[in-house]
Amino acid sequence: MKRLAKILVPTDLSEHSRRALLYGCWLAGEEKASLVVLHVANEFSAWEYYSEELTLIERNGKCWPADRVVAEATLDLNRYLEPSLASLKTPARATKRVVLGPIARQIAAIA
Numbered sequence: 001m002k003r004l005a006k007i008l009v010p011t012d013l014s015e016h017s018r019r020a021l022l023y024g025c026w027l028a029g030e031e032k033a034s035l036v037v038l039h040v041a042n043e044f045s046a047w048e049y050y051s052e053e054l055t056l057i058e059r060n061g062k063c064w065p066a067d068r069v070v071a072e073a074t075l076d077l078n079r080y081l082e083p084s085l086a087s088l089k090t091p092a093r094a095t096k097r098v099v100l101g102p103i104a105r106q107i108a109a110i111a
Contacts, residue, residue, distance in 0.1 A: 003031050003032070003033070004027070004031040004033045005033055005034065006033055006034050006035075006036060007024050007027055007028050007031070007033050007034070007035050007036065008036045008038060009021050009024035009035065009036070009037050009038070010037075010038045010039070011037060011038065011039050011080070012039070013039065013080050018080070021037065021081070024037075037081060
């Protein structure tokens, strides 16, 4: 039987997604496969989440501080993933990619 090489686990950082991630971690260990965790932050949720930055932008007419938002979102994702990754049989190696714009093909390329 052919073994899996790569497992894609999409997450919205919810408790249901955490359960899927735990299963993905287990399956990746069993199959000796790489695990790709995908979190897509849409523009609306990013604006709602970072309402302080939105207020600053409205007040000062500045551009959206994307670097800061991405950095903070990355920290949130790391905190979310940490407990699940502890269950892996082999050490995890993380890479970070930020993709903007229409991304269906880019997601397929990563996955």
